[in-house]
Amino acid sequence: MSSPLDRPEVEEIKQIVRDIVAKVSPPARIHELDEAETYDEALWTALAEAGLVQLGAESDGSASASHLSQAAVLEELGASATSMAVSFVVQYMGVSLLGKHGTAEQRARVLEPLVVGEGRVAFALTEPDGGTDVVRVMRTQAERVADGWRIRGAKLWISGAIDCKHLIVLARTSESSGSSVSGVTMFLVPRDAAGVSVSELNTMAIHGLSTCEVGFDDVLVGEDAVLGEVDRGFHQVLGTLNGERLNAAAVAVGIGRGALDAAVDYATARQAFGRPIGTFQALQHRLATGAIHLESARSLLYAAATAADTGEDAAVLSAMAKVAASDAATELTDTGMRVMGGSGLSREYPMQRFFRDARLYTFAPLTDEMMRNFIAERYLGLPRSY
Ligand SMILES: Cc1cc2nc3c(=O)[nH]c(=O)nc-3n(C[C@H](O)[C@H](O)[C@H](O)COP(=O)(O)OP(=O)(O)OC[C@H]3O[C@@H](n4cnc5c(N)ncnc54)[C@H](O)[C@@H]3O)c2cc1C
Incomplete structure (x- = not known):
């Protein structure tokens, strides 16, 4: 559509x-x-x-x-x-x-x-002890050795790590001082470096891309592995967060659209009581409401992307776009499953894949709860809730 x-x-x-x-x-x-x-x-x-x-x-x-x-x-x-x-x-x-x-x-x-x-590349930030509060709980460490760094630790839920060429890894390089996000450094680690182990996790969604646990067992890398500034890696990642939110929103809008198109096709072809089920107002209203939410999310997405492209502060709009898009995707994939009745559960149809895959962007790269926290603080001027 x-x-x-x-x-x-x-x-x-x-x-x-x-x-x-x-x-x-x-x-x-x-x-x-x-x-x-x-x-x-x-x-x-x-x-x-x-x-x-x-x-x-x-x-x-x-x-x-x-x-x-x-x-x-x-x-x-x-x-x-x-x-x-x-x-x-x-x-x-x-x-x-x-x-x-x-x-x-x-x-x-x-x-x-x-x-x-x-x-x-694969991007390795999240750890077994948490993704939302990752800087505080980060156990992956890199210490200086002659000619470079030694990295030890583990990362969890890393997309595409099994067959990437390089991992962008965030590791603690010194105790945080003042600001809690300092003391972390980004490293470019070859996937085939000695001591790097990758194992695939068994997830319910995103089946066409590996989701992995990655271990770093005394991995030695040279000075040329440091990406950006020592101890400023998390600041640097924060600088790309807008783009991440926008891109997560864009995928979620796509999933919502894919589910809506498939649901309308099905509602047009499937008959009940001698007519297509798409003629029933109950289904039309669900689909129309989903379409409104989808276009609202897309509207926020385009406004945020345009603001970011023209150098304006797009942080709040991007956070709003991300939540609106993940809400629209979860709503439309649920609607799609309802429209399809029993066929929704059939693996022959893409609806179940959209339904499963839509879950990812409710919590990645940051959870919708954290996006709402950010909007409450930055847009509404309310005190930080955590
Ligand atoms: C398929 C998949 C692919 C992924 N790919 C990557 C990747 O490539 N690289 C990477 O680094 N990570 C990746 N992740 C990890 C993802 O970014 C994290 O799952 C996400 O950041 C959430 O962290 P968590 O799962 O540890 O949840 P937690 O941090 O444990 O949060 C659990 C719940 O607590 C809530 N919560 C926590 N703090 C607050 C608060 N202050 N206020 C309100 N609610 C709060 C959260 O919103 C959430 O609902 C991936 C995960 C999956 C499943």
Whole structure:
């Protein structure tokens, strides 16, 4: 379903993605790979060859204003190949961090191959003791040794770690002083470095992308592994959080749209009492309400992305877009399941995949509760609740 909010430049990017997905990964293949819990390498390569990983990175590696373009790519993938959409969120974060904080050598070694589809990255922040309060509970440590650093610890729920080329790892490098977010450093760790172990976790969703536990057992890396400034890694990550929120919102809008389209198709074809079930007002109103919430979320998303692209403060709008989009996606996937009756539970239909995959962006990269905390504090001026 096309959106009245889509301007020609957004529609153009969506059409490029739609054509690639239709050619390389039609619905039957998306279904097959999701069932086999396998990454779609062919689709990744085709999207990278079309220059879609490159969005957000200039040829010299510097970051550029491209939030709206990234949102268009992610919505379209979210509406079709949801796991690839999640993989792209991680790659765009890598592109942003490497573009902003990488040295010329790191950009040549990691960013340049990444944007042409060679050597994906994984982003390893969350730990077994928690994701929301991760800085306080962070146990992964890096200590200085001759010629570099020794990293010890473990990370949990890391997307795409099994087959990435590099991990962007946050580790504690000194006790926090003053601000609680200091004392953490970002490292670029090769996936095949001695002492790195990756095991896949058994999750209910995002089956086309690995979700992993990663261990660091006395991993030795050189000085050239430090990405950005020592002890300022979390500050640097916070600087990309807007983009993360926007990109999570874009995937959620895509999932909501995919579910709405599938539900309308089903409601048009399925008959009851001698007529299509889509003629019943009870279903029409649920679908219409979902459509209103979807367009409201998209409207916030485009406003936030445009503000971010023009250098305005987009923090509150981005947080609102993220919550509105995850609410719309969970509502529409629930509506879709209801419209489909028993068929909703059939693995032959994509609805159950949308229903499962929509869960991710209710808590990642930050939970909707933390987004609401932020809105209460920043927009409403209320005291911090935690
Ligand atoms: C499939 C998948 C992929 C992921 N990919 C990555 C990845 O690539 N890299 C990465 O680093 N992480 C990744 N994550 C981790 C994800 O970012 C975390 O799950 C998320 O940040 C939440 O952390 P948590 O699960 O530890 O929940 P917790 O922090 O334990 O939170 C539990 C509950 O407590 C609530 N809560 C906590 N504090 C407050 C508060 N102050 N006020 C109100 N409520 C509060 C939360 O909102 C939530 O409802 C992934 C997770 C999954 C499942």
